[in-house]
Amino acid sequence: MRVIIDTGNYISAKAAQMAKPDVVAAYPITPQTTIVEGIAKYVEDGEFSGEYICVESEHSAMSACIGASAAGARTFTATSAHGLLLMHEMLHWAALARLPIVMVNVNRAIGPGWSIWADENDSVAQRDTGWLQFYCSSNQEIFDTIIQAYRLAEHKDVQLPVMVSYDGFILSHTSMPVQIPEQNEIDDFILKRVPQWKLDVDNPVTHGNIIMPKDYPSIRRAMQDAQEKALELIPEITEEWRKRFGTYHGDLVECYRCDDAEFILIAVGALGAESKVAIDELREKGRRVGLARLRVFRPFPKQAVVELAKKADLIVLDRNISVGMEGAFFSEVKAALYGSSDAKVYGYIAGLGGKDVTYKDIEAMCEKVMDGKYKGYEWYDLEGE
Amino acid sequence: MAIKDMSLEEIVLSGNAACPGCPSTMGLRIVFKALGKKTILVIPACCTSVIESLYPYTSFDVPVLNIAFEAAAAAASGVVSALRMQGREDINVVVWAGDGGTYDIGIQAMSGAFERNTNFLYICYNNQIYSNTGIQRSGATPYAAWTTTTVGGKREFSKDMGAIVRAHNIPYAATATVSYPEDLFRKVMKAKSIKGPKYIEILAPCPPGWRFSMDKTVEMGKLAVETGIWPLYEYENDKMAFNGKSKLIFEGKIERKPVEEWLKLQGRFSNLFKPQRDEERLRRIQEYVDHMWERFKQCRD
Incomplete structure (x- = not known):
């Protein structure tokens, strides 16, 4: 080694x-x-x-x-x-x-x-x-x-x-x-x-x-x-x-500070890494929020998502858009839960075309949901423009 | 080499789905006799991908990789590399593609494989149409030919694929037709003995596509050579050499027959003769053939 x-x-x-x-x-x-x-x-x-x-x-x-x-x-x-x-x-x-x-x-x-x-x-x-x-x-x-x-x-x-x-x-x-x-x-x-x-x-x-x-x-x-x-x-x-x-990054999903979480953020790739910083910041503020970074899109880890939704409501962050519908992970998470869970699922699109998404942005997205200010599916990149 | 000297072993098995008089199976039968069983065939979408069989059966007694329309030469590159890693360079890797898969959608992959000096044989059986899909025009369709997408006759001449292939400076390129099996056999044997990219294009007169009787496939190929519209040649070490009757034509020992003799036997050219003779288009086709031979002669001089 x-x-x-x-x-x-x-x-x-x-x-x-x-x-x-x-x-x-x-x-x-x-x-x-x-x-x-x-x-x-x-x-x-x-x-x-x-x-x-x-x-x-x-x-x-x-x-x-x-x-x-x-x-x-x-x-x-x-x-x-x-x-x-x-x-x-x-x-x-x-x-x-x-x-x-x-x-x-x-x-x-x-x-x-x-x-x-x-x-x-x-x-x-x-x-x-x-x-x-x-x-x-x-x-x-x-x-x-x-x-x-x-x-x-x-x-x-x-x-x-x-x-x-x-x-x-x-x-x-x-x-x-x-x-x-x-x-x-x-x-x-x-x-x-x-x-x-x-x-x-x-x-x-x-x-x-x-x-x-x-x-x-x-x-x-x-x-x-x-x-x-x-x-x-x-x-x-x-x-x-x-x-x-000795190295490990999760199996289908990497869970980070999900114990006792009321909300779990679902993110993918580098946004998943950035989200860990946001979760740490939010935990510092006493927010009960964790991260589930999906490592695998196909096969889709349906059961793992269902397990997450047993503990918490979900916030899904997508760096992609299926135009005419919504972010792909948002759709798939909801589909996985259908008939198995009453958890709420909130969604954001962010970072398209390489637009920078910082941990501060991710924190703000999570807080909006947690503070009851989420008004529906949101293109975070375009907010405030 | 006479037909009686060819292997009796048949790699095209009985029970295939070819039309009666199909030039593809005629050509493949001879090609396989030259290649033998140590051969892997790569087939893009074409008539042969229908002829070969329905899953789980096959009518070819060699391994076959079916591949997407434009991908044959690239897939063959992969097969060649894998075999080299396995120390199996004794196996012939052969693409068997139609003119659509060669002149049109597959030309990029073929050009790339030639440029990379891939050790394989690319055979185009050219029936001058997309026949598998029901007779549509291709880049190989001749001027004035009827197809379902050139209802009044094609308005353009075909690509000069021979020149395009030769421009890659590959070690061996040749033309053939199913009408002269000894010539085809000899060319495949020669290609097999040469390392690097080889190209053989076989004129494949198609009874339903060209609109002639299914017992006339051989005659149609012979007439194409005798009228000069399909020259038989080999290109090797940067030199062109004509074969068979094309050699005699090139050397001036026999006259080319008028191209009209070939055209008038094919229903796809009936618009040149009915309701009345289309002198203008007939003249253009004859001039096209004359010009092709003029260029061959200039190359020599």
């Missing part, structure tokens, strides 16, 4: 290198770029033994990962915003083909106008692709989650791709100290990939051909079962990691 200090993106590149993928296929996009640069440096220095395919688009990055994974390889890619959107078709393809590809997505707003700053709309828009989705709040969590993602994706009962997201610039370009286990410890943790199917000249099978309506629903159902299995496996994997390496 050693500690290195580096940016979220270089930590991603380090995790990708240590996971020993056979094939990396990637295309540069701000703010993901330093990940592909980091991997290129490992290749140049002889510290990465896999194949590195510098493709001509993100669509091809995902397609190449699909081809490689279908041939039995462990694969990695990374992207952001428009790159992720260009991949969209192939994200479905990877998941339906049950290929355990691991991808980093650096959350960035969608244009026009061109925006390179943090916003979750890129990955939230991939909600229904069948990918598992994690959101990180520190560089240590980025490293740990990428490694854990391989263990999870390649588990025989999951066999689905995993996306690890974190906020552009706020984490991608900010240096933090990160504990890095030894290579042999990582090898022992991840295990070897045992493909459940692969392109094999000794066992010629046609994969992905026409499927009739009578058979199609069962492949969707199998994906659903695999995601539900992942809900059980994620806490096991994070717990095993804690025992081996």
